Amino acid sequence: MSRSTPASEPDEPETASGLETFRAGFGEVAGYLNYGSVGPLAASAVLEAARWNDVLASATPGTLGAVDGQDERMRTAVGTLTGFRADQVVAQPNTSQGLMHAMFGLSGTVLLSRLEYPTLPLAAERAAEHRHLLTPRWLETRRGHVTAESVREQLDDTVTAVAVSLVDYRTGYVCDLEAVREVIGDRLLIVDAIQGFGVVDAPYAVADVVASGGQKWMRAGWGTGFLALSDRAVERLEPVFSGVTGTDEAWPFSATPAPSRSSRAYSITRPDPLAAARFAASLEDTVAVGTATVHAAIAELTAEVIELADEFGVAVVSSRDEHERAGIVVLEPEESVLDTLWTSLENHGVTATMRAGAVRLSVHAGTSRQTLDQLRGALLSFATAASY
DSSP states (O other): OOOOOOOOSOSSOOOHHHHHHHHTTOOSOTTBOBTTTOOOOOHHHHHHHHHHHHHHHHOOTTHHHHHHTHHHHHHHHHHHHHSOOGGGEEEOSSHHHHHHHHHHHOOEEEEEOTTSOTHHHHHHHHHHHHHSOEEEEEOOOBTTBOOHHHHHHTOOTTEEEEEEESBOTTTOBBOOHHHHHHHHTTSEEEEEOTTTTTTSOOOGGGOSEEEEESSSTTOOOTTOEEEEEOHHHHHHOOOSSOOTTSSSSOSSOSSOOOOOSSGGGGOOSOOOHHHHHHHHHHHHHHHHHOHHHHHHHHHHHHHHHHHHHHHTTOOBOSOOOGGGBSSEEEEOOOGGGHHHHHHHHHHTTOBOEEETTEEEEEOOTTOOHHHHHHHHHHHHHHHHHHTO
């Protein structure tokens, strides 16, 4: 696997002013704790959208070339955050399409949990059904947490790839990618990074396939994403869905060209340059402050949310270990008072997600003191109502 050296952090320690600059890009209404679903656009992404919409609207001589350059800008920024070379990164409109490319290109047996966000198991099953070259093996886990130990126990010589989520969407559990890599050897490691990209200082370089979108923690809006492939992944995967931009030959073609033997083979058509510009802007914001700095800020805020839940007697079922959590805190009250908790959150202007008997709160580095105050008010109202 040939990759550049990861450069997700600045050469010098980031100052508080850098973090404050990053936080200044959050413009959503106080009470927003739902980044695990979608992140309201960063200020830089809003400016990029307006800028390039104006460029495209006027279409003056020479401007369209600058529009075309946004894809390379985005791929370069992804490379800086992940340690993959820019030429190993290809734009995708979302995480799911990138993972579909990976699963349909696989052969052999892929080990993964059925409790992952449906994108991974569905992609594996669709590939198995339609290509008959891949067999999903369902990993048995404890509460859906994929650990190196569980992978080791269920690994054998028929397994050719292991697929995991960097962060479990239900519980916020952070997978130890380095430990999984050590266990699986040179098998392909496929990572759905959407719930942690930009906020978890992960060792992406140990993975062979990394797919993510920019609409959640990166706050770049829908239509943004990437697929990063190691040189080994390019060798072992087959580019089943490869379009006009997925070849090394320039159009117009003299004959039907073969797919590229690079990550660009997993391109179907020209990527959206305006989406790339939004994504690039948000990526560059994170590069400037450093993922480790963002993660540390989130860790402090997450700890405060857990303390608030404890203060008002609401059960926290997500991990309390800072090394096993990102920005997600999951509350699971008694079933009889779940609706009371949800109503209290709504009445105090707190935006969250309720699913399967639990409430998921998603904290970001820009979460404000007012937001935490609103959460406190909601939990106080809940505790008062639930005591009657």
